[in-house]
Amino acid sequence: KPALALANIAGAMMIQCTVPSGLAIAFTPWRFSPALISSAIVTMLAVGYLLVISRYCQLTPRLLAAGVVFYVFFAISLVPILR
DSSP, X not given: OHHHHHHHHHHHHHHXXXXXXXXXXXXXXOOOOHHHHHHHHHHXXXXXXXXXXXXXXXXXXXXXXXXXXXXXXXXXXXXXXOO
16 A cells, blocks of 8 residues: 555656646747757756766766856856846
8 A cells, every 4th residue: 555655646746747837838938048048058968968977987976066067157158148
């Protein structure tokens, strides 16, 4: 019974997470701006970095902390956009 209860809770959490998010995405006007495109590019680069280090290296705190470079790059890329 505990496994069934945990599965029920996990399923409910999944539905409560995806349905409102899907509705928000569906009914939000899509306005692409340079800041939005910059954040998407930096996010994809960060995801690629995490995939590479998780596949080919052992995850260490130092390698994970190196991901801060993406935050710094994003902040620097916003300076000319928001002026």
